[in-house]
Amino acid sequence: MKSVSIFSKILFIGLLWISSNSFAQDWQAFGPFGGQKFLCMQVDTTNDYLYLGTTEGFWYQNMESGIWTDRIEVDYMGRAVWSITANPSEPGTVITGRDNAWFKGYMEISYDYGETNEFLYESIGGWITDIKYSPADASIYYATTFSDGGANGEFLKSTDGGSSWEALPSPHFALTSIAVSPGTPNTIYISGDALVTKSTNGGTDWVSIAGNLPSDLGVYEVALNKSDENSLVCSNDNGLWQTTDGGQNWTNTFPTGCERLVYNPIETNMIAALTFNTNQILISLDNGKNWIDYTSDFPIDEYYKDIDFSKDGTKLFCTSYYNIYERELTLVGTPEMANQTNESLIKNLFPNPFKEQLAIETYLNKAQDAQIRIYNMMGQTMAILHNDLLQKGNSILNWDAKTIESGVYFCEIKLENGQTQTKRIIKQ
Secondary structure, three states: OHHHHHHHHHHHHHHHHHHHHHHHHHOEEOOOOOOOOEEEEEEEOOOOEEEEEEOOEEEEEEOOOOEEEEEEOOOOOOOEEEEEEEOOOOOOOEEEEEEOOOOOEEEEEEOOOOOOOEEEEEOOOOOEEEEEEEOOEEEEEEEEEEOOOOOOOOEEEEOOOOOOOEEEOOOOOEEEEEEEOOOOOOOEEEEEOOEEEEEOOOOOOOEEOOOOOOOOOOOOEEEEOOOOOOOEEEEEOOEEEEEOOOOOOOEEEEOOOEEEEEEOOOOOOOEEEEEOOOOOEEEEOOOOOOOEEOOOOOOOOOOEEEEEEOOOOOEEEEEEOOOEEEEEOOOOOOOOOOOOOOOOOEEEEEOOOEOOEEEEEEEEOOOEEEEEEEEEOOOOEEEEEEEEEEOOEEEEEEEEOOOOOOEEEEEEEEEOOOOEEEEEEEEO
């Protein structure tokens, strides 16, 4: 019996080791572990920086070099960063939304990645919940605050790159998030206790687009599809809701309470979300209509705090309270981007990323029938470039993608002998 017990322990330890290593192949921890609690995250998709707001300041990473820099001020009350954004046209310019020792929200701006900070604005209420710039005009910023109970939360606007701010009429007691039209800087959506509201004149006037959303539940976050302004997704205690008609009608597409939402910067119909009741990481490939549970093999059982995509849309980042993790996006229904043989069938894809024309170079060690196709992240075929005999040696095919939307796609080659290879391509 003793030998069986020892064997069982060895087997258990072995299985545990295998499991922990399988986690590492999927979600991988990286970054600073200084003991600060993470509160928010943002990827600067223009300059390739990653920012992490904490209870004592923030960290940032140059994602090209992998180097982290801390702007932590330990034991200094009022340095918690609840929201953070970086100006895409001015590298180094960072605006942080904080709260002070009296729980008053305020904003600071830095022009040197947080080495020095200048005071911008103190709110009349609670903390700064969100800060967003206009994709159409980076000199225009918007911010929201959470009420302290004495008045409505504030809706704030800056037209000089964040240097000065004015408070505009607010339709919410508690404002939680902002979505800005990518093409029209004066079209804004905000969420909060008044559900979802919209302004088309830069925040001067607001109309409700709550439709059939539950009136007794506030909305935590609203996100806008940058290629279709009638398509929005929002989150509340009842889960995730989608509209395709500008907010007249909403459909509950996931039934569990959710908070954070973010669209992929390249693949416009891909969204990531975090639940707070069941602690799930979710991905949608069809603009929020259906959701895939992407929590599998996450290495910890801890409350997830925030989520975002990498600059090229091929990685997903997720923070817990004390860690940050990353994972390559190999989704359910999408084949692994790996060669099933030791032979490289796709020799080169040039240029990648590309704008209109993509050259695909293949190599076969003998002539045989081959199919070469392009498909999207939902598995839909976009083009079949070859479906016939492919000669031995090098061959070059061209894909004319002028009419194809920007996004992440895959180039796949299948041979008659069963060999396959798939590689990721990005159309800008």
